[in-house]
Amino acid sequence: MRTLTLGYAAIALQIAFGAIAVCYIHPVALMAVFLSGVPLGLFVARGRPGLIFPAIGLFSVVTLWPGLKSEIPVTGTVEPLDQTGKIPGSHWIAGHVTSEWKIATEYSHEETMRAGRPSRVYGRRRIAPLVSRTWSPQNPVETWVVAETLDSGSRLPWHPDIWNSGSGVFVRRTGFSLSGSQLLADRASKLHGLNSSSEPLILMQVISADAAQNYQLQQFATGFFVASSAWSLILLCSFLLSKILRRRP
Numbered sequence: 001m002r003t004l005t006l007g008y009a010a011i012a013l014q015i016a017f018g019a020i021a022v023c024y025i026h027p028v029a030l031m032a033v034f035l036s037g038v039p040l041g042l043f044v045a046r047g048r049p050g051l052i053f054p055a056i057g058l059f060s061v062v063t064l065w066p067g068l069k070s071e072i073p074v075t076g077t078v079e080p081l082d083q084t085g086k087i088p089g090s091h092w093i094a095g096h097v098t099s100e101w102k103i104a105t106e107y108s109h110e111e112t113m114r115a116g117r118p119s120r121v122y123g124r125r126r127i128a129p130l131v132s133r134t135w136s137p138q139n140p141v142e143t144w145v146v147a148e149t150l151d152s153g154s155r156l157p158w159h160p161d162i163w164n165s166g167s168g169v170f171v172r173r174t175g176f177s178l179s180g181s182q183l184l185a186d187r188a189s190k191l192h193g194l195n196s197s198s199e200p201l202i203l204m205q206v207i208s209a210d211a212a213q214n215y216q217l218q219q220f221a222t223g224f225f226v227a228s229s230a231w232s233l234i235l236l237c238s239f240l241l242s243k244i245l246r247r248r249p
Contacts, residue, residue, distance in 0.1 A: 023074070076092050109184065
């Protein structure tokens with residue numbers, strides 16, 4: 001029971017630290033969390049040599065889940081945007097709210113989202129500049145809004161239809177998908193002849209920041225459930241194998 005509980009705790013820590021690394025530090029920091037699976041595995045499996053390698057493998061690999069599933073910060077402040085065009089930048093800002101800014105849909109661009117080998121289309125990503133009311137095409141674009149649809153039919157909190165909802169709530173994009181969205185912004189700016197910064201702020205319009213953060217927490221909870229089930233299965237197999245070996249003459 002002790003090993004089972006320690007394993008669950010290690011999985012929760014790895015997912016939590018992985019999410020913090022991706023959302024609030026830098027995606028590259030996830031490598032440090034990945035490597036911490038080695039001492040964690042050694043600690044949890046101490047006294048049980050047969051569990052060392054499975055524990056190290058699971059506690060390391062589980063850190064990839066927040067890397068793949070982190071889309072927005074799960075905590076942080078929601079700051080207002082004013083008409084000055086100044087956007088406060090901080091990793092601890094989860095999003096923004098405004099009625100003075102608009103999505104310039106006339107400069108939008110859309111591409112398919114692909115993953116896997118061979119490359120498989122799993123959805124579409126749309127991007128457009130988020131600008132103040134005084135903005136003109138001659139001004140640089142520092143902020144873009146992303147919306148996505150999935151071919152699976154699942155509706156994301158940042159679905160393109162929300163652009164027409166009148167919601168003034170935007171959440172900050174984080175994780176490995178941030179760089180892909182910034183590259184899409186660069187292609188969109190070149191397509192429309194706009195001047196965009198090399199690393200623009202990427203936001204996603206949502207109905208509610210709380211609802212979007214709850215969705216993100218559900219993704220992490222799913223990862224914890226899958227990894228915990230795998231840990232339970234590993235311990236069960238270890239227990240059964242030890243019973244079989246003890247019965248052998």
